[in-house]
Amino acid sequence: MYSIAVSACTQCFWRPLVDRCNIAAKRLKELFTGLVLGVYEKENGSDATPFTQAAASFDRSVSGKLGETLSISGPPLKKGKCRIFYGLHQDFPSVAVVGLGGKGAGLCGSENWESGRENVRAAVAAGCRQLQELEVAHLEVDPCGDGQSAAEGATLSLFEYDELKSKRKTPPVPRLHGSGDAEAWQKGVLYGEGQNLARRLMEAPANHVTPTVFADTIEQKLAAFSDRVTVHKRPQSWMESEQMGAFLSVSKGSEEPPVFLEVHYTGNPNSSQAPLVLVGKGITFDSGGISLKPASGMDAMRADMGGAATVCSAVITAAALGLPINIVGLAPLCENMPGGKANKPGDVVRAKNGKTIQVDNTDAEGRLILADALCYAHSFKPRALVNAATLTGAMDVALGSAATGVFTNSDWLWDELHKASVATGDRVWRMPLFQHYTKQVTESALADLNNVGKYSRSGGACTAAAFLKEFVTAEHWAHLDIAGVMSNKDEVPYLRKGMSGRPTRTLVELAAALAAGL
Ligand SMILES: *[C@@H]1O[C@H](CO)[C@@H](O)[C@H](O)[C@H]1NC(C)=O
Numbered sequence: 001m002y003s004i005a006v007s008a009c010t011q012c013f014w015r016p017l018v019d020r021c022n023i024a025a026k027r028l029k030e031l032f033t034g035l036v037l038g039v040y041e042k043e044n045g046s047d048a049t050p051f052t053q054a055a056a057s058f059d060r061s062v063s064g065k066l067g068e069t070l071s072i073s074g075p076p077l078k079k080g081k082c083r084i085f086y087g088l089h090q091d092f093p094s095v096a097v098v099g100l101g102g103k104g105a106g107l108c109g110s111e112n113w114e115s116g117r118e119n120v121r122a123a124v125a126a127g128c129r130q131l132q133e134l135e136v137a138h139l140e141v142d143p144c145g146d147g148q149s150a151a152e153g154a155t156l157s158l159f160e161y162d163e164l165k166s167k168r169k170t171p172p173v174p175r176l177h178g179s180g181d182a183e184a185w186q187k188g189v190l191y192g193e194g195q196n197l198a199r200r201l202m203e204a205p206a207n208h209v210t211p212t213v214f215a216d217t218i219e220q221k222l223a224a225f226s227d228r229v230t231v232h233k234r235p236q237s238w239m240e241s242e243q244m245g246a247f248l249s250v251s252k253g254s255e256e257p258p259v260f261l262e263v264h265y266t267g268n269p270n271s272s273q274a275p276l277v278l279v280g281k282g283i284t285f286d287s288g289g290i291s292l293k294p295a296s297g298m299d300a301m302r303a304d305m306g307g308a309a310t311v312c313s314a315v316i317t318a319a320a321l322g323l324p325i326n327i328v329g330l331a332p333l334c335e336n337m338p339g340g341k342a343n344k345p346g347d348v349v350r351a352k353n354g355k356t357i358q359v360d361n362t363d364a365e366g367r368l369i370l371a372d373a374l375c376y377a378h379s380f381k382p383r384a385l386v387n388a389a390t391l392t393g394a395m396d397v398a399l400g401s402a403a404t405g406v407f408t409n410s411d412w413l414w415d416e417l418h419k420a421s422v423a424t425g426d427r428v429w430r431m432p433l434f435q436h437y438t439k440q441v442t443e444s445a446l447a448d449l450n451n452v453g454k455y456s457r458s459g460g461a462c463t464a465a466a467f468l469k470e471f472v473t474a475e476h477w478a479h480l481d482i483a484g485v486m487s488n489k490d491e492v493p494y495l496r497k498g499m500s501g502r503p504t505r506t507l508v509e510l511a512a513a514l515a516a517g518l
C-alpha cells in the first residue's frame, strides 16, 4: 500500500523533498478508504455468491476476485459477521464483507420487527466498526437494498462518547457507496444522528449537562430551524405561577436551578392543526434525594434525563426531516438531590391540577415532575400525548432491554407506536393500566395519592403508570417507561456499550406516521 501511495503521488515530483513527503503522506491518508459490502446467505443449489447489487458490481470491477477470496477465506459468512480483505481495489484498500442473513427476510411476528432491516443495521454496523478500528479516513457503505437501515447501522455503530478525553478520535463519516438510494440513506443518517444526540446528552456527566445546559443545547440544535421552531426556557418563577408544586418539590432539593423546556415545531402548513405532544422526564441527576440510592451504580443516574433527551432529539430529527406535523416537546428539567430543602418522606405536595401527593419515597421523583408536565401538556389539546421516562427499576426487571414498556389508554396510539417500533427495530411492548394498580396509589394516609404503591415493589412499573394516569384526561395518551432500555451492554449489536438513546427513532417514526396520516 505504501508503494501504491507514493507512486500515485505524481503531482509533487518536482517539488522539494519535504513537500513531496508531506503530500505523499496526505495522499496515503486519503487512500485509507474502507468499503462495506453485503452478502446474503447462500440459497440451495446455487454456486454463485449471493452478493448485493453493489457487492456484485464491485466483484465485477475486480474480475471476480472478491467472490474468489471470500470463498477461500472460510465457511460462508454468517449473519452479522464480517471479514476484511485487503488490496483488492486501488480505491478501497480495505473491504469489509458483511453477512446479511437470508435474502428477503421480512416481518418476524415473534420478534416484532422487520428482520431484514434489523439484519442490515447489524451487518453494516459490524463492518463499520471493524474498519473504524483500522482507522480508515473514509468509509463507504453498500446500501444493502435498504439505504435507510444501512445508514442507521453505520451512524449508530460509529458513535463513541469521548468528548472529555484529551485524545479524541475522529470517527470516519460514512458515505453511501454508489448513487442509488441517496434519499433513504440521508433519512437513515438523520434517524441515526437523532439517536446519537440523545446518547450524547445521556452519557455526558451531570456536572456538564445541568438543566440549563440541556435546555441551551436543545435550543442551539433547533436554531437551524428557527422559521418553524420556537423555544421557551421557563424559569422557576414560571413554574411557581403555573402552580407546579410537585415539580418544584423535587427541584428545590438542589442548588441547580430547574428549567421547564418547551419547544414548538410547526411543520404542518396549518399551524392550528392539533399537535403531537411529547413529554420527557428530565432529571439530570437522580441521587434519590433523602431516600438516597446506594452508591454502587449511582453514576448511571446522569442518564435519568433519557426521556427528555429522546423526546427533544425526536423533535430535532422531525424538524430536520421537515415532517409535516406540529409537535410540542416538553421537558421538566431538574436534579433530585438531598439538599436542606429537599422533599422528606411523608411530605405532602400539591400538583398543578390540585391533587395532593404524599411523597413516601423521594426517589420516586419522576412521577412528581411528570404529573405537572402532563397537566400542562393538556393545554395544547394534543392529538396524541406521549411521555417517555426512565421511570422505574421494575420496568428493567420486567422486560430488560428488549423493549420499551408502553402503558396506554388508546388502542389506536398503541397500534401506531407498535407499527413504528417494528420498522425501527427499537421495540415497544404493551403493559397494563388496570384499576388494580390505581387502587394501590390512590389510598394514602395523608393525601389524595401516594407516590409509591401500597405493596411497594410488586408491579412497580404498573403502579407508577397508574399514578401518572391520575394526571391525564387526554383520549390518546401513552406512557413509555424506558428505564430498561436506558443503556446497552451488548444486546443491541449496532450500539456500543453505554447509554442507548432509545427509543428516539421509534418516536421519530411515530411522528412520521402521524404526519403521513396513516
Ligand atoms: C434448503 O435445503 C434444506 C434442506 O434440504 C431445506 O430444509 C430448505 O428449506 C431449503 N431452503 C430453500 C430456501 O430452498
Ligand SMILES: *[C@@H]1O[C@H](CO)[C@@H](O)[C@H](O)[C@H]1NC(C)=O
Residues within 6 Å of the ligand: 270, 271, 272, 273, 274
Ligand atoms: C386547520 O386546522 C384546524 C384544526 O384542525 C381546522 O379547524 C381548520 O379547518 C384547518 N384549516 C385548514 C385551512 O385546513
Ligand SMILES: [Zn+2]
Residues within 6 Å of the ligand: 286, 288, 336, 362, 363, 364, 365, 366
Ligand atoms: Zn428516582
